[in-house]
Each structure stands twice: as structure tokens, then as C-alpha cells.
Amino acid sequence: MNRIKETLSERKDTKMKVMRGILLIAITVANVYTFVSTSQLYNSYKQAVDTQIDTTSDVPALPPIADVDPNSPQSDWQLRLVKQYQALPHDYKPKLATVAGTQVDERIVSELAEMLQAAESEGVTLWLSSGYRSIEKQKELYERKVNEYKSKGLSSLEAEACAATIVARPGMSEHNLGLAIDFNGVTNSFKETKEYEWLLKNGADYGFILRYPEGKYEITGVIFEPWHFRYVGSYHAKNIMEMNVVLEEYVVILRSATSTL
Numbered sequence: 001m002n003r004i005k006e007t008l009s010e011r012k013d014t015k016m017k018v019m020r021g022i023l024l025i026a027i028t029v030a031n032v033y034t035f036v037s038t039s040q041l042y043n044s045y046k047q048a049v050d051t052q053i054d055t056t057s058d059v060p061a062l063p064p065i066a067d068v069d070p071n072s073p074q075s076d077w078q079l080r081l082v083k084q085y086q087a088l089p090h091d092y093k094p095k096l097a098t099v100a101g102t103q104v105d106e107r108i109v110s111e112l113a114e115m116l117q118a119a120e121s122e123g124v125t126l127w128l129s130s131g132y133r134s135i136e137k138q139k140e141l142y143e144r145k146v147n148e149y150k151s152k153g154l155s156s157l158e159a160e161a162c163a164a165t166i167v168a169r170p171g172m173s174e175h176n177l178g179l180a181i182d183f184n185g186v187t188n189s190f191k192e193t194k195e196y197e198w199l200l201k202n203g204a205d206y207g208f209i210l211r212y213p214e215g216k217y218e219i220t221g222v223i224f225e226p227w228h229f230r231y232v233g234s235y236h237a238k239n240i241m242e243m244n245v246v247l248e249e250y251v252v253i254l255r256s257a258t259s260t261l
Contacts, residue, residue, distance in 0.1 A: 077107070077179075078179075078207075078231065078232045078233040078236060079232060079236060079247065079250075079251055079254070080177060080179075081247065081248065081251060082171075082172060082173065082174050082176060082177055083168075083172060083174075083220070083221060083222075084164070084168075084169075084172055084221050086172075087169070087170075087171040087172050088135065088171040088172075088176055088177070089171075090135060090170075090171060092135065092171070092176065093134070093135075094106070094107075094132070094177065094178045095107075096132055096178060097109045099112050099113050099116070099128070099131075100113075100116060100127065100128050101128070102128040102130070102131035102132075102181075103131050103132040103178070104131040104132050104178050104179070104181070105132065105177065105178030105179055105231075108178075108179060108207065108231045111206040111207050111208075111231070111234070112181070112206070112208075112231070114206055115202070115203065115205075115206035115208065118202065118206075119195070119198055119199075119202070122198070124194060124195050124198045125184075125195060126183055126184065126195055126198075126199070127183070127184055128181055128182070128183065129182040129183060129184065129185055129186050129227065130175060130180075130181070130182035130186070131175070131178065131180070131181055131182075132175060132176075132177075132178035133173060133175035133176055134176070135170050135171050135176050136170075138167075138168065138169075138170045138171065138172075138173050138175070138176055139170035141167050142163060142164070142167045142168070142169055142170055144167075145163035145166055145167045146159045146160050146163040147159075148163075149162045149163055174211065174228075174230055179230055179231040179232075180211065180228060180229070180230050180231075181208070181228075181229050181230075181231075182227045182228055183195065183199070183227050183229065184227060185227070186227045187227065188226065190226045190227045191224075191226035196226055199229060203229060203237070204234065204237035204238045204240070204241045205234060205237075205238075206234065206237075207231050207232060207233045207234045207236075207237050208229045208230065208231055208232075208237060209229065209230055209232055209237045209240050209241060209247070210226070210228075210229060211225070211228050211229060211230040211246075211247065212224060212225040212228055212246075213246065216246045219246055219248050219249060220246055220247075220248060230247065232247065236250070
């Protein structure tokens with residue numbers, strides 16, 4: 001029986017190594033063809049997304065990566081993309097738990113708590129400014145920003161467009177997933193702190209990545225946010241950091257790699 005378990009474990013380890021090898025080859029090949037610019041990659045990605053959604057609805061007809069059920073064990077919930085072109089269903093709500101006074105998806109509680117404890121043991125103070133945010137709350141924040149712009153004389157369409165550059169539309173914020181964390185006050189000055197450097201160096205060990213890094217706006221559609229980290233699981237986080245890509249790029253690479261297995 002022990003030998004069977006060892007064999008199964010060895011097979012799993014081998015599969016993981018093969019997957020990582022394919023991913024590394026894919027990103028290396030992508031880097032060799034330097035004529036493929038970031039904007040070209042984004043346009044290709046956006047076109048692929050647009051072909052999967054019903055443009056008459058604000059909810060994608062084909063959810064990205066994950067199953068529509070947030071608690072389905074079959075769904076790759078860690079990699080779910082939520083952004084301008086990929087909204088969550090209106091009734092989406094993960095099972096929640098509380099860490100340091102902040103609600104998050106219960107599936108990330110253990111690693112988030114471990115990360116906070118590890119940082120503290122090294123003299124690094126991390127505190128949670130924001131975690132899970134309901135779609136209803138997101139709607140309230142978005143409409144408040146829209147009304148603010150309307151009061152300045154903008155039309156409804158103009159106000160909505162401007163508001164969306166600052167506050168994501170309902171169902172289009174990663175905070176609606178419960179997998180995103182804003183750290184230490186949500187300020188640009190966070191990038192100059194030892195806490196930020198610690199997260200960049202150690203966050204992947206606990207499954208967290210800097211979600212919106214500098215120089216990736218054309219792909220993510222979001223400006224650099226040094227405070228915003230996203231849980232994707234330690235396996236994916238380490239790959240993403242090693243490859244120096246963002247989640248959108250990684251998902252495309254991963255789909256390509258898995259289709260060859």
C-alpha cells in the first residue's frame with residue numbers, strides 16, 4: 001500500500017514538473033519573438049475574450065477558467081479573471097471567513113494568516129485595508145462616483161466612463177471574488193516601504209502576487225497598484241513571478257500548455 005502511495009505521489013510530482021517545463025518553454029518562446037509587443041498581446045487576448053461573451057449582456061456567456069459555482073471543487077477558482085470584459089454573475093458570493101478583521105474567501109484564510117504571521121516575525125507590519133466586497137457594495141461605490149462626476153457637469157455616459165477608471169463596475173472588481181487584498185492604506189507610497197518589498201519577495205510562497213504591476217496597463221487595464229495583491233495559490237504564484245507575467249498572460253499560456261498535454 002505504501003509503495004502504491006509513493007508511486008502515485010511520484011507520478012503527481014512528475015506531472016507538475018512537466019507542466020512547469022512546458023510553461024517555461026512557452027514564455028521563453030514568447031520572449032524570443034520580441035516583435036510581438038505588449039499591446040499586440042493584449043489585443044489578441046481581448047479579441048479572444050470578446051469572442052466568448054455575449055455583448056448584449058454584462059455577464060460573460062462562457063466564464064473564464066472557472067466554473068460559475070464559486071465553491072465547485074472542479075473549478076480552477078484560483079485563476080478566475082474578473083475585469084472590464086469579464087464580469088461575475090450577479091448572485092456570485094463565496095463562502096467567507098474573517099482574517100485580522102477583514103472578510104475574505106474562506107479558502108485563502110490559512111495561507112493569508114500564515115503570511116501575516118511570517119511578516120510580523122521578520123519585523124514587517126502588514127495590515128488589511130480591504131478584502132471581500134459584495135457586488136451590492138461595489139454598485140454603491142460605483143454609483144457614488146458616477147454621481148460625483150455628474151455633479152461636475154458630465155453626461156451620464158461620460159460620468160460612467162470616468163467613474164469606471166477609478167471604481168470598477170459591479171461584478172468587475174477582484175474584491176468581489178474575496179481573493180484580493182489591499183494592504184496598508186491603499187497609497188502609492190506603499191511601493192517605497194519594506195512591507196511592499198517583503199510582499200514581492202515572499203508573497204508567492206503563500207499564493208499571492210502583485211496583481212497590477214508597472215508597465216502592464218495595456219494588458220490588465222488597470223494602472224500600477226502597489227497595494228493590491230491577489231491570491232492564485234502558491235504553485236501558480238511562483239510560476240507567475242518566475243515568468244514575470246501578469247494573470248491575463250499566464251492564463252493564456254496555461255491554456256496553451258494544457259492543450260498540448
